[in-house]
Amino acid sequence: xxxxxxxxxxxxxxxxxxxxxxxxxxxxxxxxxxxxxxxxxxxxxxxxxxxxxxxxxxxxxxxxxxxxxxxxxxxxxxxxxxxxxxxxxxxx
Amino acid sequence: xxxxxxxxxxxxxxxxxxxxxxxxxxxxxxxxxxxxxxxxxxxxxxxxxxxxxxxxxxxxxxxxxxxxxxxxxxxxxxxxxxxxxxxxxxxxxxxxxxxxxxxxxxx
Numbered sequence: 192x193x194x195x196x197x198x199x200x201x202x203x204x205x206x207x208x209x210x211x212x213x214x215x216x217x218x219x220x221x222x223x224x225x226x227x228x229x230x231x232x233x234x235x236x237x238x239x240x241x242x243x244x245x246x247x248x249x250x251x252x253x254x255x256x257x258x259x260x261x262x263x264x265x266x267x268x269x270x271x272x273x274x275x276x277x278x279x280x281x282x283x
Numbered sequence: 284x285x286x287x288x289x290x291x292x293x294x295x296x297x298x299x300x301x302x303x304x305x306x307x308x309x310x311x312x313x314x315x316x317x318x319x320x321x322x323x324x325x326x327x328x329x330x331x332x333x334x335x336x337x338x339x340x341x342x343x344x345x346x347x348x349x350x351x352x353x354x355x356x357x358x359x360x361x362x363x364x365x366x367x368x369x370x371x372x373x374x375x376x377x378x379x380x381x382x383x384x385x386x387x388x389x390x
Binding site for chain 1: 299300303313314322336340341344361366372374376377
């Protein structure tokens with residue numbers, strides 16, 4: 192039964208990797224800056240979900256902390272980039 | 284990678300189904316980000332991954348870790364609450380910036 196969970200984790204990792212590839216192509220081909228920022232936000236959320244999948248496979252709580260930190264840094268950096276687009280500087 | 288630890292079967296089946304469903308929903312959202320024609324349509328697509336994908340995968344993680352019993356279950360609720368409460372803030376600020384750059388806003 193654990194092989195079923197292992198194969199489903201592998202399938203989920205492949206699907207999340209394809210999702211990260213879609214977000215990376217949007218970062219590369221985004222016609223304007225806000226498209227690239229949406230792509231970066233999606234990439235960070237997908238990275239967080241991929242780290243949760245890695246945590247299920249390894250069975251340790253360490254990947255959960257990594258996922259939380261990646262999500263938090265993605266939020267802060269996306270808000271900072273959007274604030275830069277809106278105002279021209281981040282901290283004013 | 285390490286060996287997957289044995290768990291009771293019903294929780295394993297539910298965790299596997301939730302994991303694949305969450306990853307598929309996230310892939311659909313990211314594919315929508317790649318395929319939609321304009322920015323204001325593209326900004327809607329990844330929220331499929333940030334709401335449903337995060338809920339499904341974190342619930343799968345909660346089920347698996349509470350089944351194998353190495354730690355309490357409630358840690359992933361932190362991820363769910365955090366992501367769902369911060370995604371609207373991010374996208375709202377970003378769309379205001381995009382409207383400002385398009386010359387439509389009165390900011």
